Amino acid sequence: MTEILRVEGLTTRFFTDEGQINAVEDVDFRIHEGEIFGIVGESGSGKSVTALSLVDIVEKPGQIVSGRIWLRNPHLADSIRSDNPDAVDGEMVDLRSINPRLRRALRGSAFSMIFQDPMSSFNPSITVGEQIAEAVEVQRRAKANPRSTASRTQGFGLGQFAMATVLPSKRFVTPAGRDRAIELLELVGIPDPAQRAEEYPHQFSGGMLQRAMIAQALASEPDILLADEPTTALDVTIQAQVLELLEEIRDRTNMTILLITHNLGVIARTCDRVGVMYAGEMVERGTLTDIFRDSVHPYTQGLIGSIPQLDQVKGRLQPIPGNVPSLRAAELGDRCYFADRCPKAMKRCLEKPPMFDVDGSEKHRAKCYLAEQPYDEGDALPEDYFDG
């Protein structure tokens, strides 16, 4: 399988008035073409910021501090290899090293995002079809010859721009864009797409709207589809439909999908490989079986232990004690961030663990000393160590 995305040392921080917040800290992962890669973690673990960092739409005061985002794009790699050799590695291009204009042009074609709440992710004052057509149109322009204004704007000059602001009938939707929007709505299984395209977001149900959003994301024919908690706002039966749709799209178009969720059930049924995030770090990653059966990190084990099992009616769920730590840099020590909640914390854990290969396999890695040595009770941290 060809590698399509390689993230190295991605670090995103928020420089707020109350101090620096390390939302994403030194995250590495790879995604292969046609794969569904899951990122799982609690709220505030940096999953969404990771996705926003990939697309480069982190809002101020947030900032991507360091890291490289290698995306496979042979065409672009060839064209900039001579000018900017640092940004090219074989067929991969580092999105952080290319110029911002080029970066913006790549936004839609490299990544498309599906957001958590479909209801708020559509502009309520524009029809759904028009918003999908907008995505089509933006891509068309991004791909057009950048030196020819005519080819980019297709006669949509400043005068038209002003007219479109005032007159609803002058809205910027080309017939081609409209047709494509209807085609996409049909693709995601919306009945009567031509009619639905003319409707406003409030006339759609949540599940329908999430389908429409997937259609919008597909409009730009992205290399990677980023689905940020795509099912969280939907009820369970609709959740299953949306996940099925994502899998179907993957199977049909060999689309690569990065699925972000806090729901391990969603991960288990859809993903090929998984990364587990905790306090801004990716603490363990591997294949589905690596994570669900052979997990090394006590956090991953805790997450799995807290899934309700239908076959065990009696007995309480086992929650992980404590809370996700504050990500404020000043409060984060230089230790394993999970040590205070970890049932297997050792004295060693007061020193930050590096990423270890588990069982010598580069595909399953964990940021935990337990990958290297078995739990040593003699070396355990006293239980009240963090209370004082």
Place this chain on the structure above:
Amino acid sequence: MISARLRRSLKREFRQSRMAQVGALILVVIFITTAFAPFFAPHDPTEQRIGTGTTEDMSYLPPPVFSTTENVTVFEDGERVTREVTTQGNWSFVLGTDRHGRDILSRILYGGRVSLSVGLVGAALAALIGVPWGLAAGFAGGRVDDTLMRWADVMLAFPSLVLAIALVGIFRGTPFHTRAIGDPFVWAANSDFVPNILIPRAGHVAEMPESMTFPVTVTIVVALVNTVWFARVARGEAISVREEDYIKAARSMGTGKLTILRKHVLPNSMTPIIVLATIQVAAIILLESALSYLGFSGISLSWGQDIQRGQSDLRRGWWMATMPGLAIVAAVVAVNLVGDWLRDALDPSIEGEGGV
């Protein structure tokens, strides 16, 4: 931009609110009678009737029904005689006449053209400048926002009338201080192209003044002074809309900033801006009246000017200052009532904000 739901809401609110109906009625009447002033004005508003021997003295006529009594001292056979003279109103001058014998009703109808056109053009101009200003500031945030809005604060720090007078002082030297605009109705009545049947009162209209004067400087000044309100409201809206997920979605697709502003931010900020615009029309009518009352507008036929002239004649008659004053009150109240109706219909949660 106006959805079916909005139309329904407007209709329902209109049916329920007696105030909205009254306001709309007054506004429609004022609008039609002033726009078509040459048809409705009974006399030429500039024609003087001061009694030059051949014509009768018509000055200081009170409105009909009313009469004034004065002691007039005359010399008769070398003797000073004081006589009581009673002046009775005349039905051909429904609101009376001023010191030059000019018909006050006609002057109000013509003066309203200035007030309304300055109000509408001024508010539109203020919105045209202020809305992009505020949207840009709110959407960009950070230093851009600070810079743009500090300007707004500076403008707000001056009382609007003082600022307006200062600006008029700066701009009045320009050749466009006032501009005479040909009256389309008079032009049509005088031209041979329009058959007279189309204009039943063509003869009457043809005797009216051929042009109206539009105070360009004052319009620009009142627009500039009130721009700040649009900027502030638009900025607030842009800040709240900016955080919406659909803006994030548009950005993630690679949509440009200008397109996001136009397509996503502007339409979703429109509601309070529309309401503000109506209220600003009233505020600008008041400001224009104040400026022309003080003599800054550069035109002689407007409500403010007539109040100012009538004021010096208050001892001779109350109607000369009162009638144009009532016209201002009617127009401002009507606009505000309509503004309230729009506000209630568009969004019950927002409070009107206007700088008067």
